[in-house]
Amino acid sequence: MTVRQALEQGTELLEKSGIDAPRLTAEVLLSHAIRQPKQWLYAHSTDELRELWWIHYGRYLHERMKGKPTQYITGIQEFYGRDFQVTPAVLIPRPETELLVEAVLQTLLPKGPILDIGTGSGAIAITLALEAKAQIAAVDISPEALQVAKANAATLGADVHFLQGDLLEAIAPQSLAAIVSNPPYIPKTQQDTLQREVVDHEPHLALFSEEDGMQHYRRIIEQSKRVLIPGGWLFLELAFDTAPKLKRLLPEAEIRPDLAGHPRIAIAQI
Ligand SMILES: C[S@@+](CC[C@H](N)C(=O)[O-])C[C@H]1O[C@@H](n2cnc3c(N)ncnc32)[C@H](O)[C@@H]1O
Known part of the structure; x- marks a missing residue:
């Protein structure tokens, strides 16, 4: 079997299983099996597939058809032009979150640390x-997630101070210039409405927030008044439908849309 035939077969199998973007997924999985960039596949389309490549490729196709997200198979997701290692201990970063980063970069902040x-x-x-x-500092309640974040910081050469903790509990008063967060925001009651590949594979600690899904926002907003220096900023990513509830908690927030026009980011100077 040649590389081209393997891609065609893989695409057909994924398509029959109802997987989105079957051709692209087959390419990503085959290039991961061969440990070569995707362009290699085009330059070597008539090469015979080695047995070991075929075994890896077959396993990856099977995992994807069973619903495992491609990023947890390859262990990589691109974010803001860089490759991040991802494992099932962490949420797969979404493209919308790049807008949150841009909002922080575009804002003139007072001098001082920023906490994610x-x-x-x-x-x-x-x-x-x-x-x-x-x-930059970063907190997470999950030690497994922090291990992944620390490995990414080391690989990418970023200087970040990581700490384990519950939101802002361990942060000293009036110590931060800005807080940025994409917190869990899905109400548990909506679990059945989510895509299976999200519910079955992404960490529930990263997805769900108690009650109406607003508990993390409520606690962050309340606690941020204690830890931000006067004139400090709060940047929050929102679910596509949470802006009205967020406005009730933080009336002064400016809400910005994502590329699809959904209100996606809340920004407030505290
Ligand atoms: C939606 S994910 C966001 C991950 C990443 N910032 C991103 O945007 O891709 C939410 C993260 O919050 C963490 N988390 C949940 N509850 C927390 C808490 N009480 N304190 C600190 N971190 C928490 C989860 O472990 C998860 O890593």
């Missing part, structure tokens, strides 16, 4: 550390 709450893979904190000349 619920850092997961470290995507937000590490990107800010590399893009902004600022002191």
